[in-house]
Amino acid sequence: MIKIHDLSFQVKDRFLLKYINLEINKGELIAIVGPNGAGKSTFLSCVANEIQYKTKHFLFKDKDVKSYKRSEIPLHRAKFSQHQSNEINLKNEEIVLMGRYPYFKTEADLSDLEIVEKWMAKTETSHLTDREYEQLSGGEKQRLHLARVFAQLENNIENKLLLLDEPLNNLDVAHQFKTLHLIKEFTNQNNSALVVLHDLNIASQFADRLILMNKSSIEMFDEPKKVLTQERISRVYQYPCIITPHPENQQPIILFG
Numbered sequence: 001m002i003k004i005h006d007l008s009f010q011v012k013d014r015f016l017l018k019y020i021n022l023e024i025n026k027g028e029l030i031a032i033v034g035p036n037g038a039g040k041s042t043f044l045s046c047v048a049n050e051i052q053y054k055t056k057h058f059l060f061k062d063k064d065v066k067s068y069k070r071s072e073i074p075l076h077r078a079k080f081s082q083h084q085s086n087e088i089n090l091k092n093e094e095i096v097l098m099g100r101y102p103y104f105k106t107e108a109d110l111s112d113l114e115i116v117e118k119w120m121a122k123t124e125t126s127h128l129t130d131r132e133y134e135q136l137s138g139g140e141k142q143r144l145h146l147a148r149v150f151a152q153l154e155n156n157i158e159n160k161l162l163l164l165d166e167p168l169n170n171l172d173v174a175h176q177f178k179t180l181h182l183i184k185e186f187t188n189q190n191n192s193a194l195v196v197l198h199d200l201n202i203a204s205q206f207a208d209r210l211i212l213m214n215k216s217s218i219e220m221f222d223e224p225k226k227v228l229t230q231e232r233i234s235r236v237y238q239y240p241c242i243i244t245p246h247p248e249n250q251q252p253i254i255l256f257g
């Protein structure tokens, strides 16, 4: 799905990312974890081609990512950003419909509207249609934007990529888990997701592999059981922790303090 060789990103003489090498397979749910300022969002912005990085090669679905047409790429890849604008002068369903902009020129057709309706139902935002966007709670806004990115990737193309920067922010526990199940449903269909998460326990339960970032580099990229060791996590986060297996699935549970 993605092959990146020696990616770096620099602002003046400061490296915000260096020596990034990785391969992500189709069907994988990959969590990107690490302390504040480690470079997680910067890395996701590189994968979304939002910033000018340097790399020896960056293949997306076996093709140089830069060889894709501008109009083609939004059908294969969608990104949910950490900071959403608070002032959007659109109705709530029109925000979700933004995800369908790559599919029509002037007017949405019935199938676009049905897809909007489907994703508003799946993200439990259908009841918000008549409410003002500015007046929605943080979690409600978050769920609308999640509906938008899922709606964007609703098509017959195989092996799509979802990039999610802290998608669980502002969500209550039930909506966090429901969102993770939607992401898992997406990756179970041979699509991939790269998801920045702060909650290591959620990452441990849901991700196939973890990218642990530290100081602008990848500290380790492997299965949660291998990455989440007491020594490594205490050192990277500079805080003591203990690790114990989850009573049901045996995945690591991290207890800080």
Ligand SMILES: Nc1ncnc2c1ncn2[C@@H]1O[C@H](COP(=O)(O)OP(=O)(O)OP(=O)(O)O)[C@@H](O)[C@H]1O
Binding pocket: 011, 016, 034, 035, 036, 037, 038, 039, 040, 041, 042, 043
């Ligand atoms: N455009 C920029 N110019 C200069 N420095 C930047 C720029 N963008 C990000 N940085 C810096 O790069 C570092 C990595 O930022 P990034 O947002 O990628 O971290 P993060 O791991 O996502 O952190 P957090 O967990 O706090 O969201 C930070 O020190 C940040 O201040």
